[in-house]
Structures are given as structure tokens and as C-alpha cells.
Amino acid sequence: MIVRMARVLVMGPRRLLPDVLHLLQTLGTLQLRPLPADRPDGGTAGTPRGDAATQAELQRTIGMIEDTLGRLPRPGHPPQSVMAPEAPLQLEELQATIRALEERRAALEEERALLARYERLLVAIAPLLHELEGARHLDAVGVLVRRQQDTAALLGRELTRITGGAHALVLREIDEEHLAGLVTLPRELTPQLTRLLFERGIGEVKLPERYAGQPLAQGVKTLLARRRELADEIERCRKQWVSLGERWHGPLTAALREARNRLAWLRAAGLCAQTRHAFVVAGWVPVDDVAALHQALTRAHHGTITLLALPVTPAEYDAVPVVLKNPSWLRPFEVLLALQPLPRYGSLDPTPLLAVFFPLCFGLILADVGMGLTLLLLALVGWKRHWGGAVGRDVAAVALACAVSATGFGFLFGELFGDLGRFVGMEPILYNRRQAIIPLLGLVLVFGGSQLGLGLSLGVVTAWRAGERGTAGARLLMLAVLGAVASAAAAHRGLLPRELERGALLALGPLVALAVLTEGWLAPLEMLRTLGNVLSYSRLMAVGLASLLLAEVANQLAVAVRPAVLGVGLAVLLHITNFTLGLLSPIIQALRLQYVEFFDKFFVPGGKPYTPLSLAS
């Protein structure tokens, strides 16, 4: 249901405007609407220049606080509710601290990753280097040698050639493909060795850039020691970050709330009109809240403030904000409406219709006791464990309704994971979908025709109420055409007297002619489109039948494939696939039938969301 709104005007002495706005903000029921900027009475409306600058500054502060909060961890305990007055002042300083901490932590993490890459290599050659400590005339060069290409032998030969045998080469395994080695040779021959390694494509172990310039032995020693320090430093950074979160999360949240409230107040003030002595605030309030608003204003300002509540006229429908209010058992279905624009004020809230028709369409497609009960179980678990928060709870409630519908239709069609029902004595009560394809097609078309008939009837009422007589007439004609076609079809099938078939078909001529006269040459096309919409409901039969056949194939696999374990495994896998498809496909097809075929007949989009002046939560 769309909540009835009232157009209100709040008037009073100009000096009371700030207090009145604060009161309205606390009550949180009035959505302000702008007043014309040039008023004939010499008053003003709009934002003064100074306020505009304050608003920009507040907006900037809000952005900074949001950015800072996004970079701080949430404290484990509830945040302090006390506003720290120094918070906004210290914001830039705090941001700089957080930035420095983040940069430090990123640098440490990067260093740790770098060392991890070197670790295996360095661990292999570190003991060898240890033996060389203090040898002033000798130099050590680390090498990385590929094992498969006999590079080690080649390196040995070349080293003998360069040094005349005055060298030592020690190799250690580091993985299946590589050997890490250490070449010890006279210091003056190091450049020749470096050149040789480059020419032969043998990897030289070079220290990371920040350790370059040191002898290899010293560099490796520093690096390994550093590796141990890094973990401690990273942990220290993390603790600092957590402590910043604990210190600042509460005050910043409070500051953010305060800044948002202040900004909302300033924007609201910009929407009010003022003369030298008086102010006017205009807006929309739910009719049920008008009395409470009046009472609060009278109590706070002792009758100096006047409240005028006026009824909304159809000409204003486009501007009136929309609030949906449904009973608690219907409210979860509003989640389905969230995929569509809000209905315009003065039109119809389709939530109750969705609550009836969506599960029905879903059930008609899935129609399987096994899959319905599985979905029921999943929905109950999701509900119990609060999967997905508040939206998840709504989705679970919708899934629950769909599961009940699918199970119910499953009993009517005698289906339990396809045709397994016959093993437990389950017989179709209404139709066997596998065999009664044509009767099933008839059933879904009757269902579709009835739903569209209801949609057109609602469309007539909605258009009539909105003063759109032409649209109401066109929908009435469409309804008559649908009725004539349905009567002719029913008479043809013998459900109505046969004579009615001819009469109904003959009536179509004048109806089409009337439609052309009143709406133009495109009217017959529109009528054909509506009949096409009815045929579109055949998807309820087609998609459902495909799901049933897939389930039957799974069951046949279990019998046909040997060994039996493999057959049963394949069947279970196929049933799981079918269940997944069986959830997605009916949801999409059922939604599509509601949004495209059904809503087209009565739904008027274009509602504005209700965003009252209120305190930030």
C-alpha cells in the first residue's frame, strides 16, 4: 500500500526558523520541497552565499571523515558515543598519521615479500659464506645454476680457465630445477667472472637494491637478520593501526553524524522561504503523522507556529514522495519490487499482487516435491542463520513462499525429483506433466489470461482515478477483447455453449473498430501484443517440462550406467545441476512475467523516494 501523504506548510516568526528546523529534524517525518525563488511578496528562498560556502566545507569534512573511517579498523567493543570536540580539528593530522602508517606497512610487506623470494637461495649459500669471513683477498659470488643443462660442469671448466684453478665452487640444491652455488676466487678476477656469467647466461645472485654495495657475505648476513626483524615491525604497525581505530572510530563516527546533521539542516534552511519577519517551510508528511507534527510544534513553541495540512491533488502526484507500507508478512516481497522503479504516488503498490503471483508462477514451473522441500530447508536455514542480513531475511521469506508453492504443485503433478514419486506410491492429482502437455498448456494460458485480465482491470481503475479517461477506456477495450477471445476459446473447447464462439468472434470486429477510432491505427497492434502476452505464459509449461525431463534423465542414468555407484553419482550430480537451474530459471521467468507482461497493464512508475529531514543514524 502507498501511504497517503499531506502537503503541509509550516509558518512562524523568522527568529524561530532555526529551532523549528531542529525540531522537524528530530521528528524526521517532513520531506521538504523547495519554494519558488522569486516570491511576489518580496520574500526570499534559497541558500545565502555564506551558507553555500559552509555547506561546501561540511561536504569536504564529511568526505574526509568517511575516507578516514574507511581506512581504520572497527574496534572490537562498541564505539564511544561521546563526541570528541577536537576530532574535526585533528582530522588532517590523523589522516597524515594513517597515511604514514599505511606506507610504512606497505614498504615492510614489500620487503618481506622480496626477502621471501631470496630466502631459499640465501639459506643455501649462507653457511658457505660464513667460512669466508675475514678473507680479505678473496671474493664470493653467488650463482644460480640450472641442473638439467649441465651448466655446473661448464661453469667449472670456465672457472678453471679464468683462474688457473685458483677458485672454489660449492653447489647446493634449492629445488628440482636449480642449484645455488658460491664461487670463491681472488678479488681481482671477480669482473671476469661477472662477464663470464653474463655471456653464458648463468644467473648471478644479486642482493636486493637496498643491500647492494655491500660485499655478498655481509649483505646476506644483514638480509637474513632483517628477515627476522620484519615480522616484529609489521606486527608493531598492525597494533598501532588497531589502536588508532580504537581511539578514533567512535569520535569520528560521532563527528560524521554531527556533520551530516548540520549539512542536512543547512540544506533544509536553503529550501525555506523568508520575509523580514516570517518564514515558511513547505513539504510532504504522511497523513498519519500530521497530528503528531502539529502537537509537537504547538508544545515546543506555544502556538506561535502554524501548520497547514492540505490534501494532495492529482496534478502534484509526480512530485509527491512515495512510502510503501505493507503488513509484516507482505513486506519481504517488497524486495522483488526493488528491482523496479517506485510506483508513482496515486497509483497502485503491486507488492500484494507480487506476493500472490510470483510464488504461484515459480511453483508452476518447478512443481517438484523433492526440490520444493530442499528449497524449504535452505530457506529455513538461511532465515535462522541470518544469511545476508535484513535483505537476506526477506529473500528467505520469499523463498519460503516459493518452496511451499513448488511443493504444492509437485503434489498436484505427482513429481518427486522427476518420476521417483511412483516408487513411494505418489500419483498425479491434477496432471501428469510428461503426458498431459496440451491440457497443461491450456492451464497456464488460462492462468496467464486471468492474471492479465486482473492487471487490465486494475489498470482501468488506476487510470480512472488519475483522471486519465483515455487510458482507462483503452484498457477497458483491451479487457473486452481479451474476454471475447477467452470466451471464444472456451466455447470452442466445449466449456461454454458452442453458439457463444461465433458471437464472441463477431464481437471482436466492432471492438477493434472502436479501438482504431478512439486510439488510432496502432490500437490493433497493441491488442495483438496483449494476446501475445497471454501466449508468453506458455513458458510456465515449457520451462517446467524441461526441468522435469532433466530430472527423468538423471533417474534413468542411475539405472542405465554400470557400476551402479557411478550411475547414482552421476544422477545425484545431474539432480544438483537441475536444482540450481531449477532455482534460477523459474525466478527469472516468473519475474519477467510479472514485470513485462503483468505490470505493463497497470503499473505506473516514477515515484520519488521519501527522504525526510531527519537526524543521521
Add this chain to the structure above:
Amino acid sequence: MDDKSLIALAAGLAVGLPALATGWAQSRIGSAGAATLAEKPELKGSMIVMLAIPETMVILGFVVAVLILVR
């Protein structure tokens, strides 16, 4: 070719040709939808429904195929 084969061929064509058309239409809508969602993620619901619109063709084709086979 006997009558049975012709009936089977006709039923196959009745569902196969619209399936190709549906696939082609969905590919166009899907690519446009992906581009739309990159800019306006809030249109996700509408895009899913729009993507399902061409399925009417293959579903009606399936119905025709069933009618051919059953009659």
C-alpha cells in the same frame, strides 16, 4: 523420407531456429547490458529481465514443436 522423419524434422526446426534467434538476440542484449552495468550497476534487475525477453521466441518454438509432435 517418411512422415515420421518429416514430423521430427519439422519439430526440430520449430525449436532450433528460434533458439538460434534467441541466442543471437541475447548476445546483443547481454553485451549491451554488460556495458550498461559498468556505468549503472543499479540496473542489474532490469538487465536480467531484459535478457530473458527474447526467450519468448524459443519457448513459443518449443510449444509449436510439442504441438507438431503431439498432433
